Amino acid sequence: MSEHEDVDLWRSVEELYGWLDANRVVDGPDEVLLRILKLSEEVGEVAQAVVGATGQNPRKGVTHTWDDVSAELCDVAVTALVALRTLTPEARDVFAGHLRRVRERSLGAG
Template structure:
């Protein structure tokens, strides 16, 4: 996510929905409004939103490398707060991609989370 996009998003955050899934729907609607005549619901739009995850994960890796100072040319170029922010971008991008794939994203995610919790914790998710 670019710095200007982050600033624009922060400026609008005061009027953004407070529920996670309402916000995901609002972001999905906002992205689809900027799409071609098919409303961005075509296969290409879905594929590009899924591919956007790779870009966001790359930004997490870049932030971790910067936070640990592992790039000798750049040194410590990021903070752990930058890593947190980039991880959040990954989650948001994934949820919007899931919403692009199905209008039932909330239910699909909830069922999957419950299965993972059952498998991993031996319990259902709260």
């Protein structure tokens, strides 16, 4: 069994949501806003990793690897799914429906 086979995406999202919910420091609508804003932070970390992987900052040189970029992209995906779960307990269905529409729009009905 590979290390990836035992990870259930939506169960993990639910567990992370529960953990954050149990440890939240802000209640009400601000909680949702802060979870969504967390995405901006994570996307910024992707950009920082890309700059570091390509050595675009001559003062710093190469500071990251493409594996770092991959990890940061995963953080964006997880953060987005947890934010979606914060908005609705039906996150799995909402995401599946949206993915279906994007797929059909991009790849056609077939």
